[in-house]
Amino acid sequence: MPGMTNAIRTAALGACLALTLACTPIYRDHGYVPIDEELAQIVVGKDNRQSVLEKIGEPATGGLLEDSGYYYIHSRMRTIGPRRPEVIDRQVVAISFNQRGLVSNVERFGLKDGNVVPLSRRVTSSSAANKGFLRQLLGNLGRFSASDMLGG
Secondary structure, eight states, X not given: OHHHHHHHHHHHHHHHHHHHHXXXXXXXXXXXXXXXXXXXXXXTTTOBHHHHHHHHOOOSEEOXXXXXXXXXXXXXXXXXXXXXXXXXXXXXXXXXEOTTSBEEEEEEEEEETTEEEEEEESOOOOSGGGOOHHHHHHHTTTSOOHHHHHTO
């Protein structure tokens, strides 16, 4: 019987170890956002699209309306055991350009409790025409209902 007791103890220890490892969070990072020191190299009103690419690299995406800006996006996801992965941090750097192709605004946004929160802003324009694509898109959230989508 002593051999069986050792086998049970070993199995119980193995089960406890497996449960502990299954509950260990796994983190995954996706995307790239330039740090503040890199963004400090960009001069509003002087730098253009090409110089921004040379200084901080390719953006994750560009603006859809007349190529209005560059967007650098970084997400951090956490997975615990069999649960669905959740986004625990998101940073977006939006660099807007004017009609002449010069930098007009540099903004950094973060994700807090599901809301986009501006973390830093270099230049702020009050006119709607100069709002970046991301701000226009997120500004419309919550302003429509299902009946608007169905045409009813």
